[in-house]
Amino acid sequence: MxxxxxxxxxxxxxxxxxxxxxxxxxxxxxxxxxxxxxxxxxxxxxxxxxxxxxxxxxSSATSKIIHNGLNNMAHQEFRVAAESLKEGRYLGFAAPHLVRPHSRLIVGRHWSKARTAFFGAGMAAHGLLGRGRTEGLPADNQAGAPRWVSKKDLLRELSWLDPTNLVGAWRHDDNLNIHPxxxxxxxxxxxxxxxxxxxxxxxxxxxxxxxxxxxxxxxxxxxxxxxxxxxxxxxxxxxxxxxxxxxxxxxxxxxxxxITQHKGVHLLCGDIGLKEGVAVRGENGLRILLTPWQNRTLIGPNEVEVSGNADDASRATVADVKEILSALDSVSRRPFDRRLIKTTISGVHPRAKGxxxxxxxxxxxxxxxxxxxxxxxxxxxxxxxxxxxxxxxxxxxxESDRLPPVRSFDSRYVNLATSFGDYESVAESFEAALVRRPEAELGREERIHLAALYGTDHLRVLELISENPGLAERLAPDSDCLDVAAQAVFAVSDEAARGLEDVLDRRLAVGTLGPVPAQTVGKVADLIAPLLGWDEVRRATEVAEYLANQKLDTAVLEEL
Structure with a gap:
């Protein structure tokens, strides 16, 4: 061994x-x-x-979408489309509290690359490929059938769209990766x-x-x-x-x-009132998604090939942001309000050359x-x-001649380790979670927040609050984020977090929702410093570095 x-x-x-x-x-x-x-x-x-x-x-710089392969159908990539439909269902089985259905309007115009009628035929074929794709999923995770939305109804819902050359939209469902x-x-x-x-x-x-x-x-x-x-x-x-x-x-x-590198850039914006996602193609040819998420709106991506070190190349540039805004402005009645942009999100993914x-x-x-x-x-x-x-x-x-005998493993219908058991609906699993650890003094909203983030591991967070009621304190009380102090402690003690970015950006929700207030950063640093053996100098250095790195993601917005 x-x-x-x-x-x-x-x-x-x-x-x-x-x-x-x-x-x-x-x-x-x-x-x-x-x-x-x-x-x-x-x-x-x-x-x-x-x-x-x-x-x-x-993996954290995503559109928050588990795609169902519809775009692959438009490019005649039928194999990938069929695989994507199936895989979305399997993820829904694995973690229904984190993967939920998401409705999207695919806007059509007279000059659209894929004509509306042709796209409708593709939707029909896609529907045949996806028959039964939500079978067996919780009742509130069922997806609807594709349907056409007329120009009149579309403008009633999306009054900001420029009606020029507008035909209507197809409404379809994919899945939202709520907290990747x-x-x-x-x-x-x-x-x-x-x-x-x-x-x-x-x-x-x-x-x-x-x-x-x-x-x-x-x-x-x-x-x-x-x-x-x-x-x-x-x-x-x-x-x-x-x-x-x-x-x-x-x-x-x-x-x-x-290897060639491809960068994807998104804009994280405030809530612009969308009830469902929107897919539009701008006059510059860029197809962007507008996704309502956590009382915010995610807009992008702009995909470009980049060179050099992946760490350096991953930052959004002014040109990246302007390309997204140009696409959006070209299909809108008026320019998008730049003040709504909170930060940029970007990441790089590789492909074999050619x-x-x-x-x-x-x-x-x-x-x-x-x-x-x-x-x-x-x-x-x-x-x-x-x-x-x-x-x-x-x-x-x-490598069968060098590896030991193995057992069979079919992951398609297997819950993840922290997923809830067999409930009729996700809402029912959350209601069941509300009565767990009643001695932990925490409100209903915060309890559901923990259940949605952690699945069955929320019980271990509640246990920390039971032992130390002070850990029920909200970390960002002046915002809509429901994170509590116990989550920061749990991140270090149970989830291998070893720095402020680990905790704020990948264990808690607060760092994914936009720039984190300095007061919240300091509060989290106070919680984890004794667990990690930081002295006051180290704590101050870690806070300063986190805030400086956070500034890099927003600095580009000052040049618009």
Whole structure:
């Protein structure tokens, strides 16, 4: 079984880290976590390694949509459309409290790229592909059938639309990924409860082995302590997203991997009164989504190819923002009020150079002399489960002579570890949650907020409040965010958070809703500093760095 490596004992999710595994997965985004979930689910000794924090990259910079493949139908990508329809349903089974139906209006104009009648035929074909896609889901997670909305009715609902050349809209349902950060953490918990181990703030600095010998494991550095260790593995899977070429390092050329990077930029705005999502194509050709979310509106994305370091390239530029606003203004009666923009959200995703697919590609480097090394490019939230399943199926097929016997694992209809049980509706599961831990003095709204974010783990947050009633205090009482102090403590004690960004941006809701007030940042720092051993100087430094980084996402707005 190998020896233990103690440097990660303070934060490992799952069993203690050893120096030998069947499978190491590099990258703690949605693809890497789903790969680790399926590896552990098959009974393989699995270690997931994330350089920063789980979901710190592109997995948090999303449109909040689990797409149902309708756009793929328009591009005649029927396979991806069928897969997306199925995968949306499976995610609905896995975490119905975090994945909910979402209605969207697809606006048609006389000059639209896809003519309205043609698009309607595509909707009908899409409906046939998706028959039964909500069967078995909770009653309040059922999706409706596509329907046409006339120009008159559309303008009654969306009075800001420019009526010129307007035909009407098709209304259809996909799924809203309400809190992608929390959904990813639920998947990490599932990896751990399946016997896998997961560590964050751990950087793979070297792939062990080389050409001919194959890849035999990794050298990993704890970015918090600076310590390093070699960990052996039969198979190493590079799922580092935009950083796959950095993981390959000196072997990227002999391993024949050339990557292109694509940046997606969104604008997080205040509530503009939408009751459902809207999809429009601007006169500049850019198709954007306007998504009502958490009393806010998400607008984007603007997808552009970028070069250079993924960390530097991921920031939104003035040109990115202006492109989105130009598209929106061109279909509106009046220019969008720039004062409504709270911040920008952006992330980078990779593709193998020359790839035309929006799906994903699995590359086995054995033919280049690097047996035991696999690289994933592409992937998405929608297809994440399928990525995990197919990558591990490929690994088992190619490395069957070196891996131990495995068990069967079908993740399609399996709840995540923190999902509620079998309720008729999501609302019913929340009502049941209201009577748990009655001694915890917390209001109805806050209790439902915790249940929606944490699933069954909300009980552990309530337990902290029972032990210390002061932890029921709201963290941002002057806002609509319902986060409470106990969540910050839980983030460190149970969810491996090790910094303010980990806590505010990926464990709590407050950091996802726009710039966090300095007072709230300071309050959270006060809560976690003693848990992490920070002195006053370290606490002040962490607060200053968080606020400075937050400013980088809004600075571009000052140039509009």
């Amino acid at each position: 190998g020896e233990y490596i103690s440097m990660f004992d303070d934060r490992v999710r799952g069993p203690r880290v050893r120096n030998n595994y069947d499978v190491i997965v590099i990258g703690g985004g949605i693809s890497g976590v789903q790969i680790a979930r399926h590896s552990a689910g098959r009974g393989l000794r699995t270690l997931l390694i994330e350089r920063d924090d789980f979901g710190a990259g592109t 950060e929390r959904l990813l953490l639920a998947l990490v918990t599932t990896v751990a409860e399946s016997g896998g181990s997961a560590i964050n703030h751990a950087e793979v600095t070297t792939l062990l082995g080389g050409p001919g010998e194959g890849i035999t494991g990794v050298r990993v550095r704890d970015r918090l302590s600076g310590e390093s260790a070699d960990i052996k593995a039969t198979v190493t899977i590079n799922a580092a997203g935009p950083w796959v070429d950095e993981v390959l390092g000196a072997w990227s050329v002999p391993a024949r991997m050339e 790839s035309k697919t929006e799906r994903f590609e699995i590359h086995n480097h054995a033919s280049e002399g690097f047996r035991g090394l696999f690289t994933l490019t592409g992937g998405s939230w929608t297809l994440g489960r399928l990525v995990g399943e197919q990558v591990i199926d490929r690994v088992l097929a190619d």
